[in-house]
Amino acid sequence: MLIIGHRGARALEPENTLRALRRGMACADLVEVDLRLTRDGIPVAIHDATVDRTTDGTGPVKGYAIEELKRLDAGEGETIPTLHEVLDLIHGRAGLVVEIKEPGTEAVIASVLMDLMPERLFLVSFHPESVAMAKRLLPGVPAGLIYSKETVDPAGLARSVQADIILPRWDRVSREVVEQAHEAGLLVVPWTLNTEDDFREATRLGLDGFATDDPCAAQQYRQGVTAERPAPAR
Template identity: 35%
Template sequence: MVSHASIFAHRGLSGHYPENTMAAFQAAMDSGADGIELDVQMTKDGQLVIIHDERIDRTTDGNGYVKDFTYEELNELDAGGWFASSFTGESLPTLENVFQWLVKESNRLTLNIELKNDIIHYEGMEEKVLNLIDDYQLEERIILSSFNAQSLKKVRELHPTISIGYLIAGIRTDALAVAEDIGADAIHCQEDFALSNYGKKALEAGFPLRVYTVNRYEAKADLVAAGVEVIMTDYPEQFK
């Protein structure tokens, strides 16, 4: 049982910076966060791009689905101005951009990559992500998570040792059984699951809990007491 929890910056330091941008990731590192959680979708030309929504409307000045644009087209969009005018000109990074930053000597962060393939099926996403991790020799610093259990099962078949977090919302009574079935080694959940009997049983069965998205500092003590491994927050500087 852990006596403290690691703090991951949810989509980077997204309480103060435009989410899923390099500015947000650098600020997260500067804040003292232990890790970063980010989201991967796939472009029309098969590039792995960092953005949470399947559509680009909310966090860029474009509109439409990520899958209908090439990365070159997406790279022309402003991914910062929606948050504040001072961030106008921020672009959507690729997963490789993030890896190039992650391997710099000063960077020791853990990276939780959420595969956003639970709504749109991105053919070959798992292979592309794993190949890139291999290219940069980052296996020890990466966690792959998804709401899509079959995608995670495929990840485990392709890679026997990489860390996998089964992602759930609310109190899923079958979470432990599914996690065991797909070869996950942790459960990524919300506070209510972590503090429930189901969360306790998962911990007792050897499945660490990584909890998202916790923005009330007052929640930290209960989560640490419950034995959670990671707290993901938009405000990591407050939790550190």
């Protein structure tokens, strides 16, 4: 079961910063970042459409050129990292989950990814059109559809845009959803699981992975489950 560090390690460090990614990489199989474009078209790791919540600045991300954005404090003295900086950091050390926040930015993001392709990469989005475009641009890379609303046929919707993964909000996961997705050949990787009860339920449901704000706590749980399993008979 894959552990994905949500926004790096959001519970432990300022989200979507290199500091959070380093912390997440210590325990997660993959780390996740949210990508938006600056005014001058540079992909950067930030969740919100504005910088207000996570930095000491104000206003929309797309209102800043990269040099201006880099002057903002994103917490603990960190700056908002570019996708190039993220790729340099994780290269050969962890997998990467890229969430495409804005439709129309897929080509720019794909171009940067092709310059330094991670060994393991997932491209995901809430926007079905972004998932479909990601598959056209990088057909060999697994892509996933994120959703939070009640969805009648999430597996069917995912398949309609050539997705390989569904990423439901945790409260949208059920045994039926998991079984239908697996029957369709899809991975199921929900978000965001942060307690031992969550991790235990993920194991019971047979999930393929999950996103967590505290990947080190999840890793401790996974190691404990592995240690409890009896050795195979010889």
